Amino acid sequence: MIYISVLIILFLFVSCQITETICLNSDGSGSIEVYSLRDENSFQQLGKQRFGLDKFRDTTFVFQDYILQYQGTFIKYNKSDQALFQEHANVKMHIKVDPIQVENFNIVSLDFKKLDEIPNLYESLRLANSLKENYPIVKQFYKINYSFDGSIFKRKGIITDQEKFDLDKRNVEEREKMYSKYKLTQSYTLKYQFPRKIKSVSNEKAIVSLDKKTMTLEFQLSDCWKNPELTNLEVILE
Numbered sequence: 529m530i531y532i533s534v535l536i537i538l539f540l541f542v543s544c545q546i547t548e549t550i551c552l553n554s555d556g557s558g559s560i561e562v563y564s565l566r567d568e569n570s571f572q573q574l575g576k577q578r579f580g581l582d583k584f585r586d587t588t589f590v591f592q593d594y595i596l597q598y599q600g601t602f603i604k605y606n607k608s609d610q611a612l613f614q615e616h617a618n619v620k621m622h623i624k625v626d627p628i629q630v631e632n633f634n635i636v637s638l639d640f641k642k643l644d645e646i647p648n649l650y651e652s653l654r655l656a657n658s659l660k661e662n663y664p665i666v667k668q669f670y671k672i673n674y675s676f677d678g679s680i681f682k683r684k685g686i687i688t689d690q691e692k693f694d695l696d697k698r699n700v701e702e703r704e705k706m707y708s709k710y711k712l713t714q715s716y717t718l719k720y721q722f723p724r725k726i727k728s729v730s731n732e733k734a735i736v737s738l739d740k741k742t743m744t745l746e747f748q749l750s751d752c753w754k755n756p757e758l759t760n761l762e763v764i765l766e
Contacts, residue, residue: 544749547717554723556676557641562649566632585625591652592617594659601662609665615647616655623653643674669693670756681722681763685756697754714749722765730762740766 545565552558595602595613602610622635636649651668658665669692675682687693725740734745743763752758 545715546749547719549719551721552676552681552723556643559637559639560646560649561635561637564634583625584627585623588622591619591621591656594656598659601659612665613655613659616652619647619649619652621653621656643676646674648672669696679765681720683759683761685759687756700750700753716747716749716752718745718759718761720763722763724765727764727766
């Protein structure tokens with residue numbers, strides 16, 4: 529069983545809380561973090577023995593470390609795949625599973641100089657696993673583009689493979705029916721901090737902090753998986 533792949537499936541479809549946090553500076557630099565936490569109350573309803581993820585693990589690495597460590601595997605990939613790996617070179621990853629302390633999460637993060645440097649962090653773990661195990665790359669069916677011109681921040685989800693998206697959407701709908709009798713926690717939260725006060729947010733459900741520099745927006749995770757464009761956003765600063 530491939531640990532990371534199973535973990536991703538578990539997080540996306542069963543009992544996960546995902547928070548995407550961006551801290552943006554006035555010059556367009558900043559940091560981004562995607563924190564995926566397994567909700568134990570939800571998970572226990574399903575019987576954790578099914579998934580075989582109860583062994584302790586605490587691993588922190590930078591993607592570039594994997595490229596160097598598995599250089600023999602890296603050079604076997606075609607130039608396009610190698611370039612994709614390199615896009616994630618500076619991405620940091622932390623995976624922890626602790627059945628005793630009841631912790632199960634992964635953190636994928638990046639410090640960037642410009643927003644357009646951000647790769648698809650939602651495929652970083654999958655790519656790391658492909659490199660480690662020498663498996664073919666399975667690309668996501670969507671990507672997220674970010675932009676900031678000093679006053680307007682935009683987040684745009686784009687479907688890049690409609691056929692794969694349609695298939696995955698059907699899979700999500702089937703899993704929703706399968707787990708409908710359970711009360712599962714499946715949240716997806718965007719939390720963005722800006723260098724100046726927020727003037728307006730395109731999504732009326734967004735909550736703006738008292739100092740007007742941070743906005744928080746929460747979705748149902750399965751809704752976002754079925755429609756990535758649901759999380760499109762425009763934030764205008766004063």
